[in-house]
Amino acid sequence: MTQNLFIYAIMAPLLAALPVNLMARSYRPWAGTVAVGALIFSAVTSTVVLADVLKNGTIRYTLGNWPVPFGMELIVDPLGAMMLVVVSVCALFAISSAIRSASDEMPGQEHLFFTLALIMITGLMGLVVSADAFNIYVLLEITAITCYGLIAMGRGRAPLASFNYVIMGTIGACFYLLGIGYLYILTGSLNMPDIAGIIPGLDAPAAVATSFAFLMVGLWIKMGFFPLHGWLPNAYTYAPSATSVLMAPLMTKVSVFLMIRVMFFLYTPEYAFDHPDVQQLIIWAAALAIVVASSFALAQTEFKKMLAYVVVAEVGYMVGGVWLANSTGLTGAILHIVNDALMTLVMFLAASAVIYKVGASRFSDFAGLYRKMPITMAAFTLGAFALIGVPPTCGFFSKWYLILGGIEAGQFSYVAALVVSSLVNAVIFFRIIEIAFFQKPEGEDVLRRAEAPLPILAPLVVGAIALIVVGLFSGQIVGGLIAPALPWSF
Amino acid sequence: MHLEHSILPLAAVLVSLLAAIPIILSDRRPNLREMWTLLAGVSMFLIVASMVPTVLAGNQPTITLFEVIPGVPIQLRVDSMGMLFALIASFLFILTSIYSIGYMRSLQEHDQTRYFASFAVAIGATVGVAFSANLLTLYLFYEMLSLSTYPLVAHERNAESRSSGRRYLSILLGTSVGFALPAMMMTYAFAGTLDFTVGGILGGAAPPAVLSLMLVMLVAGFAKCGVMPFHGWLPAAMVAPTPVSSFLHGVAVVKVGVFSVLRVLLDIFGIDVLGAITMGAALPYFVSFTIIAASIVALSQDNLKRRLAYSTVGQLSYIMLGVSLLSPAAVTGGIMHIASHAFAKVTLFYCAGAIYVASHKKYISQMKGLGRTMPFTFGAFGIAALSMIGAPPSAGFVSKWLMLNGALDADMIIIFGVLLSSTLLNAAYFVPIVYQGFFGKPNPEGDLVVASQIKEAPLTLLVPLMITSIISLLIGIYPYFFLQFAEAVLP
Numbered sequence: 001m002t003q004n005l006f007i008y009a010i011m012a013p014l015l016a017a018l019p020v021n022l023m024a025r026s027y028r029p030w031a032g033t034v035a036v037g038a039l040i041f042s043a044v045t046s047t048v049v050l051a052d053v054l055k056n057g058t059i060r061y062t063l064g065n066w067p068v069p070f071g072m073e074l075i076v077d078p079l080g081a082m083m084l085v086v087v088s089v090c091a092l093f094a095i096s097s098a099i100r101s102a103s104d105e106m107p108g109q110e111h112l113f114f115t116l117a118l119i120m121i122t123g124l125m126g127l128v129v130s131a132d133a134f135n136i137y138v139l140l141e142i143t144a145i146t147c148y149g150l151i152a153m154g155r156g157r158a159p160l161a162s163f164n165y166v167i168m169g170t171i172g173a174c175f176y177l178l179g180i181g182y183l184y185i186l187t188g189s190l191n192m193p194d195i196a197g198i199i200p201g202l203d204a205p206a207a208v209a210t211s212f213a214f215l216m217v218g219l220w221i222k223m224g225f226f227p228l229h230g231w232l233p234n235a236y237t238y239a240p241s242a243t244s245v246l247m248a249p250l251m252t253k254v255s256v257f258l259m260i261r262v263m264f265f266l267y268t269p270e271y272a273f274d275h276p277d278v279q280q281l282i283i284w285a286a287a288l289a290i291v292v293a294s295s296f297a298l299a300q301t302e303f304k305k306m307l308a309y310v311v312v313a314e315v316g317y318m319v320g321g322v323w324l325a326n327s328t329g330l331t332g333a334i335l336h337i338v339n340d341a342l343m344t345l346v347m348f349l350a351a352s353a354v355i356y357k358v359g360a361s362r363f364s365d366f367a368g369l370y371r372k373m374p375i376t377m378a379a380f381t382l383g384a385f386a387l388i389g390v391p392p393t394c395g396f397f398s399k400w401y402l403i404l405g406g407i408e409a410g411q412f413s414y415v416a417a418l419v420v421s422s423l424v425n426a427v428i429f430f431r432i433i434e435i436a437f438f439q440k441p442e443g444e445d446v447l448r449r450a451e452a453p454l455p456i457l458a459p460l461v462v463g464a465i466a467l468i469v470v471g472l473f474s475g476q477i478v479g480g481l482i483a484p485a486l487p488w489s490f
Numbered sequence: 491m492h493l494e495h496s497i498l499p500l501a502a503v504l505v506s507l508l509a510a511i512p513i514i515l516s517d518r519r520p521n522l523r524e525m526w527t528l529l530a531g532v533s534m535f536l537i538v539a540s541m542v543p544t545v546l547a548g549n550q551p552t553i554t555l556f557e558v559i560p561g562v563p564i565q566l567r568v569d570s571m572g573m574l575f576a577l578i579a580s581f582l583f584i585l586t587s588i589y590s591i592g593y594m595r596s597l598q599e600h601d602q603t604r605y606f607a608s609f610a611v612a613i614g615a616t617v618g619v620a621f622s623a624n625l626l627t628l629y630l631f632y633e634m635l636s637l638s639t640y641p642l643v644a645h646e647r648n649a650e651s652r653s654s655g656r657r658y659l660s661i662l663l664g665t666s667v668g669f670a671l672p673a674m675m676m677t678y679a680f681a682g683t684l685d686f687t688v689g690g691i692l693g694g695a696a697p698p699a700v701l702s703l704m705l706v707m708l709v710a711g712f713a714k715c716g717v718m719p720f721h722g723w724l725p726a727a728m729v730a731p732t733p734v735s736s737f738l739h740g741v742a743v744v745k746v747g748v749f750s751v752l753r754v755l756l757d758i759f760g761i762d763v764l765g766a767i768t769m770g771a772a773l774p775y776f777v778s779f780t781i782i783a784a785s786i787v788a789l790s791q792d793n794l795k796r797r798l799a800y801s802t803v804g805q806l807s808y809i810m811l812g813v814s815l816l817s818p819a820a821v822t823g824g825i826m827h828i829a830s831h832a833f834a835k836v837t838l839f840y841c842a843g844a845i846y847v848a849s850h851k852k853y854i855s856q857m858k859g860l861g862r863t864m865p866f867t868f869g870a871f872g873i874a875a876l877s878m879i880g881a882p883p884s885a886g887f888v889s890k891w892l893m894l895n896g897a898l899d900a901d902m903i904i905i906f907g908v909l910l911s912s913t914l915l916n917a918a919y920f921v922p923i924v925y926q927g928f929f930g931k932p933n934p935e936g937d938l939v940v941a942s943q944i945k946e947a948p949l950t951l952l953v954p955l956m957i958t959s960i961i962s963l964l965i966g967i968y969p970y971f972f973l974q975f976a977e978a979v980l981p
Binding site: 392397403419423472473474 | 555556557558559560563564626629630633634637641644647652655656659660663664667668671672675676678679
């Protein structure tokens with residue numbers, strides 16, 4: 001029973017997608033309820049699976065009992081199970097907020113939104129447990145194609161942003177597919193553990209290196225790693241609030257997780273870090289990503305766009321952390337996947353609440369919000385503290401490991417970039433806090449309390465509290481989950 | 491020394507942090523709300539005071555909360571230096587609460603709920619810093635204090651408070667994230683721990699040049715200590731309501747900065763390491779510059795609160811000077827000065843607030859002859875000023891005497907001269923206020939108040955300032971209660 005429990009977690013959103021689309025044509029309020037129900041099931045089941053994996057060890061599951069390497073294999077190791085929980089919980093919160101924000105921003109299209117969103121969530125959950133390199137390609141495309149649709153449902157420049165993403169995303173997918181193609185020609189297998197066993201015996205260094213480079217570039221485009229991030233800011237900004245709440249915490253983070261998977265489980269750490277020059281170059285790129293994206297964030301006047309650049313900077317944090325090539329940095333990167341998912345979730349939920357009540361999320365729209373929406377703004381403030389890295393919020397602890405890893409590796413440009421980015425985050429968020437605290441909205445003399453409705457507010461509050469709880473228990477997360485799962489130890 | 495598991499340190503911190511919740515919930519019932527503040531203050535003081543016998547017996551109540559990073563838990567531990575600071579802070583919190591209630595109600599200030607809630611969180615964070623067992627826990631409460639005092643500085647919500655609030659946060663957050671955090675990580679990378687240990691944890695862990703760099707980063711990083719050139723936030727913070735300036739920016743916040751620096755000097759570096767590195771030897775001269783420069787700037791300030799703020803900048807550096815001299819008498823004197831300065835400076839600010847409430851005067855030049863209408867306030871001001879100058883029999887004399895002895899022990903005749911000349915400067919900017927208050931001629935225009943008529947601030951303001959000024963004298967006459975904590979700091 002527990003062996004295949006996780007399959008139910010992954011399939012629940014997919015199975016719900018069909019009735020959501022059909023039933024909700026006649027009665028729309030059903031769409032959100034069914035979707036949330038399916039995701040509650042997924043979230044609870046994923047948590048059970050995580051507990052089970054931690055107790056009884058990794059689950060290896062072959063679909064349809066076809067033997068490996070011909071059949072498709074799913075591997076739920078502790079990290080994969082952790083990601084299942086992250087994806088399902090974030091998705092649950094995002095979909096809950098979509099109940100109200102989708103009907104506000106996309107009236108008449110809610111059922112389409114929920115259908116695409118549920119398929120995308122299935123794709124994301126499949127990605128984190130798949131042990132088949134080609135399956136990962138398929139699932140990447142499933143999530144990407146649904147995302148194109150979800151973004152294009154927005155108003156104004158959304159279709160253009162989506163089109164940009166289609167082109168960039170497809171290029172990324174091509175790189176990934178080519179990488180897999182090289183590997184398949186070399187090894188004749190698509191099963192990741194199987195390939196990992198064959199690669200060391202191969203005598204084709206150039207071909208293996210090419211496949212590695214293609215896979216990396218493909219994933220970097222997907223995660224928006226500077227300078228391949230061009231599609232990301234507009235896509236996140238112009239998408240409907242419900243879409244950005246769903247995408248921003250999950251897409252980039254799952255791609256980073258896939259990069260870790262490919263580097264350490266398809267190849268070996270020794271192989272990935274074989275060339276110090278390459279490693280150095282990528283860390284410099286990460287440092288540059290952090291600094292440049294932070295300065296772009298500094299130049300924005302629209303909250304969602306600013307957050308999008310913050311996300312690009314955070315991708316730099318994680319890629320840099322992985323490529324520091326020591327266990328502290330990798331610990332920080334993995335911990336940051338969890339923390340950053342939570343932080344971006346809270347911030348985009350806050351944006352969603354503000355857009356729902358005020359109509360837009362330019363900085364000037366925040367005027368007087370500490371009086372009008374005190375609960376939303378309290379959660380926003382906590383989220384800002386987490387992104388700045390104020391203890392005991394979770395953002396501090398992953399940053400701690402990342403900086404410490406940078407010091408251990410002697411990569412001071414990366415350390416400096418992290419410190420600068422914390423300071424920039426302090427500036428950009430306090431600018432909004434100041435507007436919300438000091439300015440009065442034009443034309444309103446008396447400020448009445450007007451919070452967003454419960455489906456948006458509840459996940460926001462729970463997420464904000466989770467920022468502190470996860471922070472306080474980061475010792476347990478690192479000690480019990482991440483440290484034992486690291487692929488190597490120095 | 492003996493560690494002893496105890497819930498009390500946590501209770502002391504939480505009782506004030508959590509008091510913010512009922513305070514916010516009783517928004518519409520001011521009397522109930524103020525009752526929560528007073529209740530939190532009194533219970534915090536009682537909890538802190540109940541640990542005094544344990545600490546004097548040489549034990550350290552300890553509680554470990556979360557093992558957030560291997561080897562660095564969030565942990566509270568009460569030692570004698572923390573006890574000294576927490577006792578003063580929690581005692582003054584009670585008086586300041588009474589004073590705040592009188593002040594805010596007399597002036598019919600807006601947003602009193604936010605004010606009292608932020609205040610409660612700030613005091614909780616202050617005591618948290620006092621009880622922190624390692625640098626990470628201290629940093630956590632330090633940042634909490636910066637953030638919780640921002641709404642207090644920005645209280646007025648006008649253009650001036652907006653720019654002051656910006657200056658306040660950008661200096662405090664900028665230095666702590668930019669300097670203290672990286673230095674803390676370097677400490678962890680070198681020493682593998684961040685625990686405050688008597689004698690330090692960095693001995694032989696890193697080359698002297700790196701240690702010097704870390705020392706500079708840590709002193710600059712804890713910019714609440716007011717060391718120049720990172721002192722600009724303190725005058726900026728004076729736009730806050732006066733109870734905030736008096737307690738938070740006269741005692742709690744600034745002492746948290748100094749306390750953090752003392753922890754770094756004594757328990758992270760340790761006196762032996764400090765003596766061996768270049769920056770350690772240069773530190774007394776570095777802070778001496780702040781002492782003299784701040785006093786000179788204070789001379790030229792006409793706004794009473796700003797003059798007091800620059801006086802604070804100078805006095806804080808006394809404390810750091812005492813400890814950086816590294817001789818036992820000077821260290822004791824420096825720590826003792828935490829107590830002397832706290833009671834004197836809080837009195838001076840209380841008086842400034844009382845003058846503002848009673849007569850709406852902010853500038854020293856307007857206060858001529860005011861002492862005749864407000865004799866108690868100006869009397870208390872005079873006593874506190876004596877303590878600031880360091881005249882016997884006030885509290886300031888005791889600490890200054892110890893520091894002077896310490897400077898001689900350490901053969902630092904220049905520092906001896908700095909201490910003496912700054913005493914003269916202190917006198918130069920305090921005595922005229924008192925003298926003009928009692929004997930000056932009131933400005934002819936405008937003032938219709940008959941000079942002989944007594945018109946003091948309400949009793950809720952007057953009583954606290956009388957109490958603190960009397961304590962300033964009492965410490966001078968019987969310093970041994972606080973001295974026993976200060977002397978227990980060095981092994």
